[in-house]
Amino acid sequence: MSAPQPVYRFDYQAPAYRVTHTELTFDLAPTATRVKARLHLERHPDREGGLPLELQGERLELKAIALDGQALDSGDYVIDDKGLTIARVPERFVLETEVEIAPSENTALEGLYQSNGIYCTQCEAQGFRRITFYPDRPDVMATFSTTIIGDQQSEPVLLCNGNPVDKGSLEDGRHFATWEDPHPKPCYLFALVAGDLKKVEDHFTTMGGREVTLQLWVEEENLDKTEHAMASLKRAMAWDEQTYGREYDLDLFMIVAVNDFNMGAMENKGLNIFNSAAVLTHPKTATDIAYQRVEGIVAHEYFHNWSGNRVTCRDWFQLSLKEGFTVFRDQCFSADITSAPVKRIQDAAFFRTAQFAEDAGPTAHPIRPDHYIEITNFYTLTIYEKGAEVVRMLHNLVGWEAFRRGSDLYFERFDGQAVTIEDFVDCMAEASGEDLSQFMRWYSQAGTPEIDAHGEYDYTHSEYHLTLRQRTPATPGQPEKQALHIPVRMGLVGTKSGRDLTMTLDGESLGKDGVIHLCEDERTFVFTDVAEAPVPSLLRSFSAPVKLHFPYSREDLAFLLAHDSDGFNRWDAGQRLALLALDDLIAAHRNGVEKVMDTRVIEAFRTLLTTSTDDKAVLAEMLMLPSEAYIAEQQPLVDVDAIHAAREFVRQSLAVALRDEFLAVYENNRSQVAYAPEPEQIAERSLKNVALSYLMAIEDEQGLAYCREQYEADHNMTDVRHALTLLVHSSDEALGASALKRFGEKWAHDPLVMDQWFTIQVTRPQADVIERVKYLMQHPAFSLRNPNRVRALVGAFASHNRVNFHRLDGEGYQLLSDVVIELNRLNPEIAAGLVTPLTRWQRFDETRQALMRAQLERIKAEPLSPNVYEVVAKALA
Ligand code: ARG
Ligand code: ZN
Numbered sequence: 001m002s003a004p005q006p007v008y009r010f011d012y013q014a015p016a017y018r019v020t021h022t023e024l025t026f027d028l029a030p031t032a033t034r035v036k037a038r039l040h041l042e043r044h045p046d047r048e049g050g051l052p053l054e055l056q057g058e059r060l061e062l063k064a065i066a067l068d069g070q071a072l073d074s075g076d077y078v079i080d081d082k083g084l085t086i087a088r089v090p091e092r093f094v095l096e097t098e099v100e101i102a103p104s105e106n107t108a109l110e111g112l113y114q115s116n117g118i119y120c121t122q123c124e125a126q127g128f129r130r131i132t133f134y135p136d137r138p139d140v141m142a143t144f145s146t147t148i149i150g151d152q153q154s155e156p157v158l159l160c161n162g163n164p165v166d167k168g169s170l171e172d173g174r175h176f177a178t179w180e181d182p183h184p185k186p187c188y189l190f191a192l193v194a195g196d197l198k199k200v201e202d203h204f205t206t207m208g209g210r211e212v213t214l215q216l217w218v219e220e221e222n223l224d225k226t227e228h229a230m231a232s233l234k235r236a237m238a239w240d241e242q243t244y245g246r247e248y249d250l251d252l253f254m255i256v257a258v259n260d261f262n263m264g265a266m267e268n269k270g271l272n273i274f275n276s277a278a279v280l281t282h283p284k285t286a287t288d289i290a291y292q293r294v295e296g297i298v299a300h301e302y303f304h305n306w307s308g309n310r311v312t313c314r315d316w317f318q319l320s321l322k323e324g325f326t327v328f329r330d331q332c333f334s335a336d337i338t339s340a341p342v343k344r345i346q347d348a349a350f351f352r353t354a355q356f357a358e359d360a361g362p363t364a365h366p367i368r369p370d371h372y373i374e375i376t377n378f379y380t381l382t383i384y385e386k387g388a389e390v391v392r393m394l395h396n397l398v399g400w401e402a403f404r405r406g407s408d409l410y411f412e413r414f415d416g417q418a419v420t421i422e423d424f425v426d427c428m429a430e431a432s433g434e435d436l437s438q439f440m441r442w443y444s445q446a447g448t449p450e451i452d453a454h455g456e457y458d459y460t461h462s463e464y465h466l467t468l469r470q471r472t473p474a475t476p477g478q479p480e481k482q483a484l485h486i487p488v489r490m491g492l493v494g495t496k497s498g499r500d501l502t503m504t505l506d507g508e509s510l511g512k513d514g515v516i517h518l519c520e521d522e523r524t525f526v527f528t529d530v531a532e533a534p535v536p537s538l539l540r541s542f543s544a545p546v547k548l549h550f551p552y553s554r555e556d557l558a559f560l561l562a563h564d565s566d567g568f569n570r571w572d573a574g575q576r577l578a579l580l581a582l583d584d585l586i587a588a589h590r591n592g593v594e595k596v597m598d599t600r601v602i603e604a605f606r607t608l609l610t611t612s613t614d615d616k617a618v619l620a621e622m623l624m625l626p627s628e629a630y631i632a633e634q635q636p637l638v639d640v641d642a643i644h645a646a647r648e649f650v651r652q653s654l655a656v657a658l659r660d661e662f663l664a665v666y667e668n669n670r671s672q673v674a675y676a677p678e679p680e681q682i683a684e685r686s687l688k689n690v691a692l693s694y695l696m697a698i699e700d701e702q703g704l705a706y707c708r709e710q711y712e713a714d715h716n717m718t719d720v721r722h723a724l725t726l727l728v729h730s731s732d733e734a735l736g737a738s739a740l741k742r743f744g745e746k747w748a749h750d751p752l753v754m755d756q757w758f759t760i761q762v763t764r765p766q767a768d769v770i771e772r773v774k775y776l777m778q779h780p781a782f783s784l785r786n787p788n789r790v791r792a793l794v795g796a797f798a799s800h801n802r803v804n805f806h807r808l809d810g811e812g813y814q815l816l817s818d819v820v821i822e823l824n825r826l827n828p829e830i831a832a833g834l835v836t837p838l839t840r841w842q843r844f845d846e847t848r849q850a851l852m853r854a855q856l857e858r859i860k861a862e863p864l865s866p867n868v869y870e871v872v873a874k875a876l877a
Contacts (some may be wrong), residue, residue: 001058003375003869003873004373004374004866004869004870006127006371006372006373006586007372007373007783008366008370008371009148009315009317009370009371010368010370012314012315012317013047013141014044014046014047014139014467015044015047015068015135015137015139016043016044016047016051016052016053016054017041017042017043017044017047017051017053017135017573018041018042018044018135018140018141018142019039019040019134019135019140019141019142019703020041020042020142020143021039021040021142021145022038022039022040022134022142022143022144022145022187023037023039023040023144023145023146024036024037024038024132024144024145024146025146025147025148026112026147026148026149026192026854027153027638028103028113028119028149028150028155028194029146030102030103030469031102031103031104031105032100032102033100033101033103033112033651034063034098034099034100035098035099035100035101035131035132036096036097036102037083037095037096037098037099037132037133037134037716038094038096038140039095039096039134039142040094040721041089041092041093041094041095042055042091042092042093043091043092049091050088052085052086052087052088052089053083053085053086053089053095054083054085054131054135055083055084055133055134055136056082056083056126056133056134056135056136056137056139057079057082057084057129057132057133058081058082058083058129058130058132058682059101059111059130060099060100060101060131060133061099061100061101062079062097062098062099062131062133062634063098063099063100064096064097064098064099065077065084065095065096065097066095066096066097067086067089067093067094067095067096068090068093068094069094069096072086075851076088076643079360083129083133084097084133085679089800090564091681095812097132098135099132099133101493103119106130106674107785107826108826108828108829109122109260109261109262109620109787109829110122110123110126110127110132110262110376110829111123111127111128111129111130111828112130112131112192113260113261115258115260115261116195116219116258116259116260117154117195118194118195118219119150119155119192119193119194119256119565120191120192120193120194120195120256120258120273120644121190121191121192121193121268122192122261122262122266122273123187123188123189123190123266123268124188124189124266125188125189125316125319125375125376125601126375126376126685126734127188128183128188128190131190134187135187136150136184136187136188137315137343138186138188138312138313138314138315138316138662139186139314139418140186140821140856141180141184141185141186141312141416141417141418142184142185142187142260143180143182143183143185144160144161144162144179144180144181144185144190144847145174145178145179145180145181146160146161146178146180146181146192147174147177147178147179148160148176148177148179148192148194149170149174149175149595150175150176150177150194151173151174151175152169152173152174153173154195154196155194155195155196155499157193157194157195157196157197157199157217158175158176158177158180158182158194159177159192159193159194159217159254159256159271160177160179160191160192160271161179161181161185161189161190161191161268161269161271162179162180162181162182162183162250162269162270163179163180163181163250163251163252164177164178164179164181164252165174165178165179165180166178166866168841170538178214180457180571181269181270181329181494183269183309183310183416184416185202185269185309185312186312186418187582188561189264189267189268189269189309189312190268191268191269191271191272191273192641193217193256193271193273196216196219196220197217197219197256197516198218198219198220198223198595199215199216199217199218200215200216200223200226200230200762201213201214201215201216202214202234203232204233204234204237204238204248204253206237206241206247206248207241207247208247209685210247210248210251211251211264212237212248212250212251212252212253213252213253214230214233214249214253214254215252215253215254215255216229216230216233216254216255216256216257216279217254217256218256218257218276218279218280219257219549222257222276222280224279224282225280225282225285225286226279227281228281228291228295228354228677229255229279229280229281229294229298232294232295232298232299233253233255233296233299233302233578234332235333235337236299236301236302236303237299237302237323238831239333239336239337240255240302240303240306240329240688240695243332243336243406244306244371244404245404245408246303246305246411246426248254249305249480250270250307250395251270252270252549253272253302254270254272255272255273255274255279255298256271256272256273256274256302257274257275257276257279257280257781258273258274258275258276259275259278259751259786259788260785260786260787260788261273261274261275261787261788262787262827262829262830262832263275263379263476263787264277264278264297264300265278265279265297265298265301265745266301267298267300267301267302267304267305267308267309269305269309272301272302273444274297274298274301274695275559275757275787275788276603276751276752276788277290277602277752278293278294278297278298279294279297280294280752281294281506281677282717283675283716283717284716284717285717285747285750285752285753286717286752287336287559287717287721287756288682288685288686288718289591289675289718290680291597291677292334292338292561292677292682292716293311294333295334295337296330296333296334296350297330298543298635298730299329299330299333299334299834300326300327300329300330303329303330303333304322304324304326306328306411307326308322308323308326309323310411310415310416311410311414311416311417311418311419312418313419313420314417314418314419314420315551316372316375316378317368317369317370317372318368318419318420318421319378319379319383319425320367320383320384320387320390320421321419321420321421321457322367323379323383323384323387323388324367324383324384324386324387324388324390324391325387325388325391325549327384327385327388327804328387328388328391328392331343331347331388331392338390338615338670338679338682339615339618339679339683340617341541341567341568341571341615341617341618341673342621342683344541344542345566345567345568345571345618345621346621347385348542348568349627349630350385350544350631351381351385351386351389351542352542352564352630353627353629353630353633354381354383354385354629355381355382355385355448355545355782356448356547356633357629357633357840358380358381358382359382359386359446359447359448359463359475359632360448360473360843361840361875362476362842362843362874362875362877363377363380363476363836363837363839363871363874363875364382364446364447364475364476364840365378365380365382365475366382366443366444366446366478367382367383367386367387367390367443368421368430368443368444369443370444370477371797372870373866373869373870374828374865374866374867374870376828376829376832376833377797377867377870378739378873382446386545387521387615389542389544389545390442390443390545393439393442393487393543393544394425394428394436394439396433396487396489396515396543396599396626397434397436397439397487398431398432398433398434402428402431402433402434403431403432404411404431405431405432406427406428406429406430406431406432406530407427407497408431409427409430409431410423410424410427410428410650413427419459421443421873424500425439425440425443429472436829437521437601437703438483438485438716439484439485439564441482441484442484442485443460443484445472445478445481445484446475446476446478446715446720447472447473447474447475447478447481448472448473448546448547449470449471449472449481449484449486449517449544449545449546449547450470450471450472450473450546450547450548450549451468451469451470451486451488451539451546451547451548451549452466452468452471452502452549453468453469453536453538453548453549453550454466454467454550454551455467455536455550457530457533457534461528462528462529462530462531463499463526463527463528463530464492464526464527464530464536465524465525465526465527466524466526466527466536467517467522467523467524467525468488468518468521468522468523468524468525469519469521470483470521470522471521472487475872476877483519483521484545485498485517485518485519486517486518486519486546487515487516487517487518487543487544488515488516488517488538488543488548488555489513489514489515489539489540489541489542489543490513490514490516490519490536490538490539490540491503491512491514491528491537491540491564491565491857492517492527492534492535492536492537493533493534493535493536493538493559493560493563493564493565494531494533494534495532495533495534495539495559496532496533498559498562498563498851499512499563499565500513500537501530501531501532501534502529503527503669504527504528504529505525505526505527505528505668506526512565512751513540513565513566535556535559535560535779536550536551537560537564537566537568538564539569540566540568540569541566541568541569542568545858548564549790550656552573552576554577554580554598554600554801555600557573557574557580558573558600558603558604559833561573561577561604561608561622562575562604562607567615567618570622571618571621571622574604574608574622575626575630577600577601577604578625578650579626579631579634580598581598581600581649581650582625582626582631582643582646582647583634584647585597585646585649585650586594586631586639586642586643588646589639589642589645589646590639590640590642591636593868595645595646595649596745597649597650597653597657600798601650601654602653602654602657602658605654605658606657606658606661606720608622609623609658609661609662609664609665610661615683616669616680616683616684616686616687617679617682617683617687619687619845620683620687620690623687623690623691623694624690625647625651628640628643628644628802629648629799629802631643631646631647632802632843635823637843637844637845638843638844639734639845640802640844641673641803642804643802644748644765644802644803651693651697652693652698654694654697655694655698655699655700658694659695659698659700662691662692662694662695662703663691663695663700663702664689665688665690665691665702665826666691666692666695666706669684669685669687669688669691670688671684671753672683672713675715675716682692682718685716685718689718689719689722692706692710692723692726693722693726694720696727696730699730699732704735707723707726707727708723708727708739709723710723711723711724711727711739717753717756721756721760723739724736724739724740724743724760725760725763726759727740728740728760728764729760729763729764729765729766730819731766733764733766740757740760740761743757743773744757748781751780751786751788752770752788752794754781754789755788755789755791755793756792758776758779758781758782758789758792758793758796759793759800761776762776762793762794762797762801763796763797763800764801765801765803765804767804769797769801769804770797770804770811770812770815772795773794773797773814773815777793779793784819784822784823784826785827787827789831790819790834791830794815794816794819794834795833795834797812797815797816798812798816798834798837799836799837805837806848807842808847808848810851810854810855811818811849813838813851813852813854813855814855815836816834816835816838817838817855817856817858817859817870819834820834820835820859820868821858821859821862824859824862824865824867824868825863828865828866828867828868829867831867831868832865832867832868832870832871833864835856835859835868835871835875836871838852838855838856838875839856839871839874839875841856841875855870855877856875856876857876859872860873860876861873
């Protein structure tokens with residue numbers, strides 16, 4: 001089989017023909033849906049005449065084709081597995097086609113498919129070509145008019161983008177609905193939903209005084225799980241008006257929840273389609289984290305209405321234009337309505353673990369890639385999260401006011417257009433007067449920049465000399481890197497006063513908290529009039545997506561932990577202190593010597609636990625140790641067993657030393673008021689549950705009693721799930737057995753809760769879990785066809801059960817590749833995502849490397865989808 005070929009960014013050309021208006025008719029049937037398309041086409045003004053018309057189309061059975069009303073002969077066009085080409089077409093014409101497709105057989109969940117009997121679509125990035133022949137590219141924007149014909153009984157609800165304009169009954173129990181979307185859009189934003197759905201309805205009055213109807217469509221049994229998503233939507237609409245001056249532009253906004261969905265959600269114009277996991281919540285079924293995720297995703301998709309839909313991407317290399325900006329917007333929204341420092345801590349902790357690993361692996365790519373084989377492989381942490389970090393840096397560089405002016409300019413200048421990342425950055429440069437040319441390198445260079453920093457206090461001159469040196473490691477295809485513009489927010493914390501000192505640099509005051517700009521490979525910053533020896537607090541609030549190394553002593557870190565005025569860096573000082581202790585313990589474990597706990601960590605934790613604080617949310621974060629994945633990120637060579645053993649040792653040592661303190665925290669934070677997903681309540685629950693984790697780490701008798709009580713009280717899913725996890729993950733499996741069984745029986749009817757039940761079991765660190773994974777894959781609630789189930793069971797095992805996934809007999813690797821091979825046939829996008837842990841083989845010892853590579857080779861020998869092929873080929877290159 002010949003290898004699939006990449007597409008290159010520099011090959012971009014405007015389309016030869018554009019579509020001004022698209023008329024579609026769907027006659028729905030599970031295995032034989034008929035799609036009629038009437039495309040109003042014209043030559044693109046920038047392209048020469050006489051070019052052939054090329055339309056994309058995959059898995060379509062052509063039934064009829066006519067140009068300007070004349071049926072075409074089979075000699076007039078060519079169809080291959082990529083699409084339809086007509087060699088000669090006029091300057092302006094109408095093309096009519098009719099195709100047949102089989103939604104019920106569509107397991108890839110791209111294009112039109114059925115989920116639990118409900119017809120729905122997913123067109124981004126290139127799913128529309130599985131619906132009809134079309135110029136499936138984001139720079140072709142047309143108005144759409146769509147008629148859906150379905151069965152009155154099984155599809156009482158027929159939804160599409162825009163406004164409903166007509167409906168009626170037909171013969172044989174059929175009916176139809178016609179929708180018009182007046183906003184020109186690329187076909188990736190097309191959506192159709194048909195099925196037996198129920199709605200909840202609400203309203204929002206825009207700042208312009210228009211009343212918008214808001215509808216949330218779900219299966220009947222989920223009607224009681226919609227309140228939070230609806231409230232989140234209204235908050236997001238108000239926030240985007242207040243913050244960005246962006247008003248909604250249709251009279252109707254709909255969200256539909258479906259069970260089978262490849263990712264979180266999709267911003268189709270006026271008709272967002274969501275993975276049910278990203279929309280449904282109920283205190284008894286969803287955890288605080290799930291509530292927060294729903295809020296963020298509802299906002300994210302809503303914000304796309306402007307950053308994505310009104311102004312979209314010229315080509316898919318620009319994906320981060322809409323995703324980076326929209327993630328930044330949703331992060332700010334969540335920070336505004338919850339706790340800003342905690343949001344930043346959580347986002348940065350996740351980023352430093354997962355995106356750094358991506359940047360260090362074989363699939364590393366810039367946030368604007370130069371080539372790809374399969375675009376669905378590029379919905380990555382780099383495009384989304386690093387893209388958002390880069391927009392955040394821009395925002396910090398130019399300041400909020402200029403950023404807002406730049407954003408206004410961008411939306412005004414490019415409304416209704418498909419544009420590039422330069423267009424966006426140019427607006428920011430124009431609005432602020434800043435030269436952002438060096439900054440643009442962030443978009444083209446892959447890899448995580450590292451800053452080596454050191455500092456010295458000069459007592460005689462009262463100066464502090466801070467030297468920063470940057471380097472970005474080589475990544476595939478990019479051996480050499482250039483210096484980036486890195487904004488480093490910082491303070492100098494006086495060791496005597498414990499306060500931020502005023503910083504003076506080159507005769508100018510930077511204030512007590514300021515930003516220095518590293519634009520060279522290396523630079524020494526000389527701060528003058530520094531009255532006392534300081535400890536530098538660097539990269540405050542994670543001001544740039546880089547790794548910063550500074551030779552802090554443990555005393556320095558304990559000092560920052562107590563005194564840093566920046567909440568983020570106070571947290572980070574604790575993480576760094578714990579990492580130093582963990583390093584020693586990892587070494588001790590490897591060398592087979594006795595592990596000794598660093599008492600400075602214990603004392604730091606004691607202070608945290610006994611000093612009163614109003615910010616329980618931050619405190620809870622500070623009490624959490626770095627995850628095994630993050631610890632692994634810091635090691636030159638990952639030793640999964642040593643990391644696990646060292647981390648467990650720290651947890652137990654802290655629990656033994658601070659047992660009474662943890663107990664007190666637990667007891668003081670368990671008010672059982674009616675559940676609400678509110679910041680204060682969430683903070684209390686997370687603090688209480690961290691404390692309980694420590695108590696359970698030593699199977700403390702009182703802790704165990706509380707844990708059981710918390711489970712049995714069944715107050716809300718956050719507490720129940722946490723208690724159940726601790727019971728099931730304790731060294732004595734019997735402790736959790738009965739609760740686990742009852743939980744599984746009680747929730748057998750609710751797939752989203754069963755996902756949690758699967759995850760709890762397969763993340764159990766003790767041995768035998770691989771057998772459990774295999775057994776659970778036969779469970780009636782499991783299905784390889786549902787992406788949520790696959791992620792909850794197989795994905796959670798491979799990513800969050802490191803000791804077992806990396807078992808030295810290779811069973812974990814084998815299990816994952818078995819699933820990848822099977823899933824490659826059913827759902828290539830999910831299969832390609834699932835391979836990720838195997839692609840990180842370079843980070844492990846030789847034995848594991850060989851085992852992992854052998855599985856990658858085994859996968860590569862299969863007939864592969866382009867998706868899996870691209871990932872595996874890169875991993876083995
Ligand atoms: N645009 C969607 C979002 O971020 C995600 C679409 C992802 N598509 C895909 N095939 N993975 O909101
Ligand atoms: Zn998005």
